[in-house]
Every structure is written in structure tokens, then in C-alpha cells.
Amino acid sequence: MDQLIAAVFRAERARVLASTIRVTHGDFELAEEAVQDAFVAAVDAWAAQVPDEPRAWLIGVARNKAIDTIRRRSKLRALVAAAPDAAEGYAPTLPGAVADDRLRLMFTCCHPALAPEAQVALTLRTLGGLTTDEIARAFLTAPATMAQRLVRAKTKIRDAKIPYEVPDASALPARAEAVMAAIYLVFNEGYAASRGDALIRRDLCREAIRLGRLLVELTARDRPELAGPNAEAQGLLALMLLHDARRDTRIDAAGELVLLEDQDRARWDRAQIDEALGLVPAALRHRGDSGPYALQAAIAALHAQAASPGATDWRQIAALYGELYRRQPTAVVALNRAVAVAMADGAAAGLALTDALADELAAYHLWHATRADLLRRLGRSAEAARAYQAALARVGTEPERRFLSRRLAALAEAG
């Protein structure tokens, strides 16, 4: 019985919470207490008989407990006999309504009026399966700091009255972008294995993929304004699945960074790649105006489909980076395009594009590393060595530092 309740708790907590927050008018604390109480009540009640619909049972009990609390608080304040009925206007729970509640919860947790780190923490805590301690460990903060961050976010939701709603059609694209940015932030925190405990980092990637899957599921509804966000959510999910499929080959046994071209492609997670490849066409198709995640997923898909680095369709990748640049005109996207052009049309063409970005990227170690690599391929060893040194002077993480040092040493030996 305890095991059953524990399993239901893990599987259903977010849904039950999402549906309860709606009757507490966005009061997260009150809803969390009511959900906790409902699960405690289940321990006794289910010992006699497990209900047919455990989720509906839990939502019913949690909502009633929340409403009781609201009523008691109203009484306490000695309001007039006709206290407002908190449950007023809430229809019995329908399956579609539960899905909507979780989507509402996602939009509220990722409201742009909350700081990005608070959005991430709140999403992981309410929709994800992570405890406050686990989130704190993953982001290398003290548990007390993380707890305080969560409390502050929940207080702001209540006091500034951040709505518990799926935004209307005009605001939806921008708000969906914020949700996706938060999910991708979770993924990158887990993927950029530069700091922290490796196991927890894997958890973050898995959690981000789970949230991405949830967003795809929740936006796959018969509403025209959700079509764009749904396509882009599929792009985000595909992108995360494709990156994550290479997780075991990115770092070698000694903990050293392995470049895409040197990774053992036989060890990539094929099942996961296939799932992602199935998502990419739908992600790209939306009104011919593909979003940045869909485009990045398409690029990652081309890498994943190539049997060897030499067999990669670099021309297509360069074209997709061109398209991405049209949507996101940043110097880093332009640098990625330059690398793809170098592979498709030769190092000289790539170097010309790279050098044109000097003003914007002179402080970025990967700009120097890219130049170094292209100069090396053109046989301009002395210039390449200087560029590697410039990259080393600006690099952030230890594995990257060691990688650049190895390249520099190899250059010296060859020279």
C-alpha cells in the first residue's frame, strides 16, 4: 500500500497540485499543503479500498482541503455570513481540464516577471520530480538559499497576482518562448558538464526532456493559437533528445572532452535519435516559418544521421545556420555558420567569415579556437598557435582548457 501511494505520489503530484492551485487562486503554499494533506489522507483511506480513479480522488480531497482552509480563514477574519465560495465557478474535473491546469502551471512558473533562476527552480519543484534539496545541489546553491528563492517566487505570484492562466493568443508566442527557455536552461545546466555532481546533472537532462515532452503533450490541442508553440516545443524536445543521445560519447574515460567528429557514433543512443528524427519534420513544417529550436534540431538531426563526420551534409547545415541567423542574428550563430561553411566550401571561406566577426567575438574563447583550427587546416601554423594561446587565455572550463592545450602541443610537434 505504501509503495502504491509512493508511486502515485511521484506520478500524480504535479497534476494534483496544478488542479488544486486553480481553487486557491494561485496561492502555491496553500495548494501544496492541501496536496500534502490529501496524500496523507490516502494512506488511511486507501488501506480499506483503493479508489477506481486515484487521481480524481486526490484532486477532490486536495481541493476540498484547500477550500476548507480558505473558508476557515474567511471565518477567522469574521467576514459576513455570506463568505465568498472559493469553489464557485469550478466545474468537476474533466481530463482536458487537468491538462489545461498543468499548462497553466507551466506558464505561471515561467512568467517573465519572475527571475529566470526562480522560473527554473519553481518549474522543477512543481512540475518536475525534484525536491528542493536536489534542485539546490544541481545548481550548486545552499538548500536554504534555494528554499528562500522558491518562497519569494511563490509570494510574488500571490501578491503581484501573476495569473494562473494560459495567456491569450496575442501574448502566447512570447510566453511559450519563456517556458521553452526555462526548460532549455534546465537541460543546458545538466548538459554542460562543467561543474557539479555528474549523476544529478543527468537527472536535470532527463527532467528537462520530461518537461519538454509534457509541453508537447499539453500544447497538442485543438486550438489554432497553440499550433506554433506546439511545433516549436517539438523542435525543443527533438533538440534535447539529439544532444542527450550523444551523452556517453562526449567525455572519454579520462574525463576529457571528445569533439563531435571524434565521437564513437556506434555508441549514440539510436532509439532516442529515431524518436527525435520523427519530431523534426513536424517541428519544421509550421507555416514554413520554423522557430530557432526546430532549426537547431534540424541541424543536430543532420549530424545524427551522418554515418561519419565526412558524410555530414555540411552544405545543408550551413543553409540552416543561415536561416537561424535570420531568426536570431547573433554573432555566435554566425560563427557556427562559418564553421559549417568551412566544412562545405573549405577552410579559407570559413576563415573569411570568422574574421569578419572579430569586433563582436574577440572576448569569446571559441572564436579564437575556431580561428586556430581553420588556420591550422590552412597550414598557417604560427598564426594558429597564437590563436590557440588567445583561446586558452579566455577559456572557462578545465576540460576545454586541456583540450586546447593538447591541440597547441600537437601543432608544435607537427611544426
Add this chain to the structure above:
Amino acid sequence: MQYLCLIYDDETKMDAMPDAEKGAFFAEYMKFSADVKASGHMVAGDALQPVATATTVRIRDGKLTTTDGPFAETREQLGGYYLIEAKDLDEAIQIAARIPSARYGSIEVRPVMVFDGP
């Protein structure tokens, strides 16, 4: 629910604006005020005299001190406010975004605290 929209502008930038532009900007404010009044969102609103007229008052150890200027030196100064009625933060943000200074300076949106009365 009431929100106070605090309007922060860079006064030097505003002063440097050509007269025609200043006139258009002022007209925009008149139109915005009329619109929020008509839609029922307006509770109150005022523009403030420049920060050069500000005085900061403090009592420390029972002694009154007055100093010239605002409490904090910042690039943007409080130039006015609207007190609005909105159903939630999203509606308040939408209204705040229509305040002409949102395009030049910034608008701080603060929910008004409500005390539980007896």
C-alpha cells in the same frame, strides 16, 4: 487589484529632445491618460516636477535632516506615476507597456498592499 506604475525617465535625454518631438510625446501621454480613464483602469496619475526640485527628509537620532535631491543617484529618475486598477499582473503589464515612457525609460509595476481590515 491596484498597481502603482512608477515612471522612470532619463531627464537629460528628455531635455535634449527636439521641441516637436517633445510635443508629440506629451500628446501621447494625454491620449494614454484619456484611454485608461475611458477604459476604467485609471485610479490616479500625475507627472512630477524635475528631480532638481526634490528634497529628501530623514529623522536620525530624533534630529531632522533635509538634503537636496533624491534618495539615490540613478541614471533614470522618477518622473510620474499612474495608479491603475487591473485584474492581474498580466493586464497591469499590458497597460504599463502603453505608457509612452516605456519606450525611452522604464516603468516599475508594484502591486498595492491590501491590509485585512476587521
